[in-house]
Amino acid sequence: MPFHAPTLYQNIDEVYIARCLALAELGAGSVSPNPLVGAVVLDAQGRKVGEGYHQKAGEAHAEVIALEQAGERAKGGTLYVNLEPCNHYGRTPPCTQKIIEAGIQRVVCGTLDPNPLVAGAGRDMLQNSRISVRYGFLEKECKRLNEVFFHHITTRLPFVTVKLGLTLDGKIANRHGESRWLTGSFSRQYVHHLRHHSDAILTTAETVLIDDPSLNVRDIPNIRKQPAKIILDRQFRLNPDRYKVFKGDSPVWVVTSKTGHNEINAQKAKAAGIKVLEVDETGNALHLKAMLAQLGEMDMTSVFVEAGGRLATSLLTEGLANKFYLFYAPKTLRDNMAKSAFGHAFQLDLPDAPQLEILSSRQIDQDWVLEAQPIRKTKHANP
Helix, strand or coil, X not given: CCCCCCCXXXXXXHHHHHHHHHHHHHHCCCCCCXXXXXXXXXXXXXXXXXXXXCXXXXXXXXXXXXXXXXXXXXXXXXXXXXXXXXXXXXXXXXXXXXXXXXXXXXXXXXXXXXXXXXXXXXXXHHHHCCCEEEECXXXXXXXXXXXXXXXXXXXXXXXXXXXXXXXXXXXXXXXXXXXXXXXXXXXXXXXXXHHHCCCEEEXXXXXXXXXXXXXXXXXXXXXXXXCEEEEECXXXXXXXXXXXXXXXXXXXXXXXXXXCCCHHHHHHHHHCCCEEEEECEECCEECHXXXXXXXXXXCCCEEEEECXXXXXXXXXXXXXXXXXXXXXXXXXXXXXXXXXXXXXXCCCCHHHCCCEEEEEEEEECCEEEEEEEECCXXXXXXX
């Protein structure tokens, strides 16, 4: 039996924050636009007496669930939570009031909440009530768990994740645009997990014309919801009567140009209950940031992009992509005319080329998947 080294923590506070993170992750795919939060309660003697996680937007927060489970045993005890408790009325009352009423003497949180409605106010409220508050435990892990929420709450834009399936020589399809099935069945199942954790799946009319995808979540356990579907169709070429992407119960959005689109298809879509979002053009393409801004204002916090190299390149070069999942299949197409992942923009100066930071890599059956994020370059003024 292979030896697996245990995870090592610097102190007991990190151990319980790690447990909060594990609990919080159970809410993935169900709590948007809220953050993922888990909580643990210890009694005055340091024994665990309650735990919980935020299960669905509009329902009880993690701290409340854990405190209710603990009951009277919470008095004089410690509350662990991966995110600063809220101090404002939203769909539910503020958690700080519940913490004070429960008689908690010490609160340990992983990180403060960047939400302008919180942003230290929860900490201050607890401290003003003579409760000890400490924060900054496993902070990097806490921020990464809620990277979608943090990005949306501070920018009002959805967190954009781009998925690409590639050969070892960087091709995503043959010269005719065919890519099914480039990667293996286990990789495709993993993609369904990624879809399930997103508010919406975004593709292009070109991809629909070639692949006729369903763009739904399937073949995984415990499916709680179907993400919305967003199709970029500048000229509204797609007849909604003909393609699988328009079927099913999840909401469908077609993003099209404010001018020059096929009005017949647009009227068919509207009659079928499909939402039409009109945006300006920039050059011969839709204004992507304007589109994302409108989606963000509708509390769409995360968008999972499954399309071709042209859109992936645009999102990367315009600084709109937040993360990439690159699935490499052990194949080579050996064709210079085959479709490349990022082959739609000239970049002659190597030092200025977009750069990615590899966050993780793993083997899935015969495929390899890289999780990466763009490195944002800061411009320095000349001295």
